[in-house]
Amino acid sequence: MSETEKTILELLPGSGILPDSSADLTVSQDLWQAGMNSLASVRLLVLVEEHFNIEIPDKLLVRSTLASVQALAVAVDDVLQGQR
Template sequence: MSAAVRQIVQEHGRLAVDIATLADDASLYEAGMSSHASVNVMLALEDAFDVEFPDDMLKRSVFESVAAISSALQQLEAQAA
């Protein structure tokens, strides 16, 4: 899942650095992702994983890092199962 998240962030996150240089727990916001770009990342994640982020997950901390995004997606997939 982490590789898929990284690919989506690379395509939609508009980072100032190459995502390959970032650890899974590195802050995507510190790497240059704007709030607007995080919305684009969220929409791409919803399309790619066929999920919808509920309102209580629409906060900065959920999209802070590859690890946080992966964790949120795992929670959503567990709820759907």
């Protein structure tokens, strides 16, 4: 598990993005099937952008980017790599 994945997993509990059962979430688990809805996906994006101090580009704002913690972490890492 990457540090980015671990950080995103740590941000989820108590955020209201997923039901309380998110404590058992894995990095590859589908977030939509875990109970995330469109409003929660926006909250997740804002939470991640604020935590990592980044802006995820519009071209990455698609359902597949938010499919799992793993997919979101790839997008975050790509943005962070571009800032270096």
